[in-house]
Amino acid sequence: MATSVDSGHSGSDLVKDYVCGGCESRQIYESADYFCATCTKFFCRKCIDPHDQIYANHSKYGRGETYKWPLTKTMEDLLLKCDVHKDKKLKMFCQDHSQLCCTDCAFLCHRQCTNVALIFESAKNLSMDMQQLSNKLQTIVDELNKFKITKEASMQSVEESCNEKLLEIQDLRKKINAALDALENTTFKELDEIRTTLLTSLKKDIDNGNKLKDDLQTLREAVNGLCDKSKKELEFIASRKCLDKIQESESYLKENHVNVQSSITFRANTDIWQYLFKQSSLGRIVDSMQSLKLKMNPDQVLTLMRTSEYTVSIPSDTCQNYFISGICSMPSGQVIVADFHNKKVKLLDQHYNVSSHCDVTGKPWEICPITSSEVAVVFNKDVQFISVNNGKLVNGRQFSLKHDVKGIAYHQGALYITSGTTLFQYSLTGSQIKKLYEDVSRCWRGT
Structure with missing residues (x-):
């Protein structure tokens, strides 16, 4: 039986290597590079030379023909090990359940079965194409x-x-902050204007009061100076001026209540914080794969109920002969269309009005959704990704292919792109995975 040693591959326990028999006898574990079918022994590159000098006619096989090498003991033990009872070896086969069994399996689970036989008996008359089995395994691995x-x-x-x-959420937060800052600045401005108005009015009142007070004090000094002077004309004039000034002062005090203290009040707009308090998040996060799934019977017959026409023209269009070559609906209810002749991709709102657009470098053919806010558009030999960001279309990454691109679809992380006669599978980064189909009998002709 061949012996084996771990070759250093950590990806799978099945990856084992063979040991050179000559080196192993000297307690050196060197990987084998040849198997001699005549000697039934393994040799490394160093040990095969003296072997060939003595046994030049022996049949030996290198690593390019390992399918002619015997199984390693490790591999044989692995095949014989019961998947359920790890310490037991497979001994029987139950035809009723098409199941390999160890003695424990046979006793515990297959006692009532009528077609349980030893494996060597079941394998006697069985013809197995191991190459076909290997090919099928490789297909599944691929x-x-x-x-x-x-x-x-x-x-x-x-x-x-x-x-x-994440960037969109952060941008939304910045916009909310900016809106709140603007509201705060407006409120500060209103506060400052009211403050300035009140202070100006109060200062004017103080100035007017001071003037009246100064005038009254001046008149009082004049009146005191006229006492016992027996100057009737001056006394008459002073009394009239005093009465007029007193009347003016009393009227002024009556109009301006001295016992009322000026102050400013603030009545908060509670609608703002009450609205924010009621919100659970800044927006709704949607799994595009779930939102794009059609919850309907695939065999259901669809009936057209009505048709409507909408215009997608915008002032910057250079061609008025419109050809909408691609269209897709987004989970948000918006629609994205490919305007072929104008080399534009346009975003339509829920009322089918053009709310945004972006230019592309070629005439777009097809368009398909990638996520809830991203689409892929094809033109010439290019694939252009376009995102919907805050209600605007924004050009994203782009890659070019070696063939024309006439159609595109997205499914489970992969792009399916056609040149018109050939269907390819690509990754989202533009790497070709495989060619799925090619129609060599036709030549596709586009506009």
Whole structure:
């Protein structure tokens, strides 16, 4: 039986290597590079030379023909090990359940079965094409590798989408902060204007009061100076002036109550904080894969109820002969269309009015959704990603292919792109995964 040693591969316990028999006898564990079928022994590159000098006619196989090498003991033990009872070896096969069994399995689970036989008896008359089985295993391995690639691409898409949404959330927070700052500044301005008005009015009252007080004091000094002077004319004039000034002062005091203290009050706009207090988040986070799934019977017959026409023209259009070559609906209710002749992608609101647009470098053919806020548009040999950011279309990453691009679809992390006669599968980064189909009998002709 061949012996084995771990080759250093950490990806799987099944990856084992063979040990050179000559080196192993000297307690040196060197990986084997050849197997001699005549000697039934393994040799490394150093040990194969003296072997060939003595046994030049022996049949030996290198690593390029490992399928002719015997199984390692590790691999054989792995195949014989019961998947349920790890310390037991497989001994029987239950035809009723098409299941390999160890003695414990046979006793515990298959006692009532009528077609349980020893494995060597079941294998006597069984013809097995191991090469076909190997090919099928490799096919499944290839499919799993593709599955891994698409899921990794989906993970990358999720991370990119999450980062984009994080920036959008932060941008929304900045806008809310800016709006609150503007409200605060406006309120501060109103406060300052009222303060200035009140202070100006109060200062004017103080100035007027001081003037009246000064006039009264001056008249009082004059009146005191006229006492016992027997100057009737001056006394008459002084008395009239005093009475007029007293009347003026009393009227002024009556109009301006001295016991009322000026102050400023603030009545908060409670609608703002009450509205914010009622909100659970800054917005709704949607899983685009879930939102794009159609919850309907695939065999259901759809009936057209009505049709409507809308215009997508905007002032910057250079061509009035419109050809909408692609269209897709977003989870938000918005619609994105590809305007072929004007080399534009346009965003329509829920009333189908053009709310935003962006230019592309070629005439767009097809458009498909990638996430809840991102689409992919194709033109010439290019794929252009476009995002909806705060109600605006924004050009994102772009990559070019070696063939024309006439159609595009997205499914489970992968892009499906057609040149018109050939269908390809691509990753989101523009790496070709495989060619799915090619129609060599036709030549596609576009506009």
